[in-house]
Amino acid sequence: MKYFVLIGLFLGACLLPAHADPGSVRLKEIARIEGVRDNPLTGYGLVIGLAGTGDTSKNHLTVQSVANTLSHFGVNISPDDLNSRNVAAVLVTATLPAFAESGQKLDVSVSSLGDARSLSGGVLLLTPLNGPDGKMYALAQGALSVGGYDIRSFGSVEQKNHPTVGRVPDGASVEREAPLGLNTDSRTLDVVLYQPDFTTAERVAESLRRNAGVSAVAEHAGKVKVTFSSPPADMVRAISSIENVPVIPDAIARVVVNERTGTVVSGGDVRLGSVTISQGDLRVSVQTDYLVSQPEGLINPSRNISTAVVPQSTIRVQDPEARMVNMPNGATVADLVSALRAIHLSTRDVITILQSIKAAGALHGDLVIQ
16 A cells, blocks of 8 residues: 555646646736627616615606616506606616626626615516617516615614625526637737736747747737747637746736724735834823802802802823834835834824834835725
8 A cells, every 4th residue: 555655646746737846826817818808798777576675766867767668568558657766777787708708607797777775675677787888788678686685664774784786696697609809710819918917928928939939029018929830720729828828927016005004914025124113102181170269158149259160171192212123124015014003003194103114215115096
């Protein structure tokens, strides 16, 4: 049994790719083939079956749409005769993935256009979904799933999340194949990077030449042109070999700060120059008490003798010793945050200090404030 285990480990090691570099990733994780993309779909529709939470009669768009829908079923009625809050006008959106075929199911999002209070319990009527080119690519229909509610009674309101937005899982059916800008008869392909970078683009071109046996040239920071010696007989296999080429992307020195949530994210091993940080906290508190002075034995107050209000103020000043942190040259942002946490600084103070370090020129990287 021991020999079988050793043989299995040996075979497993032999099957590992030779490029098993800790920092390498597959090309498909940082780039895509130009022409292979998702397409947005939109459509206008009606949600019916609402329990009095739909659009009011003030929304002429909804009333006219209901009258037009009924006319398709042979029911001719004037929009002025419609007075129901069981219908809501909605905008339906979906995403058509690349290589989508007829019959494939898509999830759709439904959003209210009028003054409906809630779409809970509604059903989306058959809605055509069009692409940017104006062509119809899918049909949507089905019961809505709304992750919220809006309950009102005698002026009291109880609401959870956003009840005017819902989803229909697998609610759309693809009727037309997705448009594809990929020319399978061509000798060239363009690889587009998700994050444009000159160094990464050059590394991609070099790795393609070495591992895929194709001619590759980085046209600019976001695109690499791949040229085959002849049009591939199997384009799918050719693209698969290109997507699995190992690449070591260049790390970007960047610190992203979200002031609303107090989040600090550092990427690319951001380094700091020699910097000294001194943080103090001066607090001044002023408290005033109003005392009443009542002369003793005063029974009949005269013009010269009366009750007086005497203010008494207490001032307290707290000036603790400033806390100091010294960071050596080459320290990372992670080291800085750990040091600041050790002296019990809040996240807001950490963000302020990072901004001051950037202004002082000691932060070797980009500081992005969101």
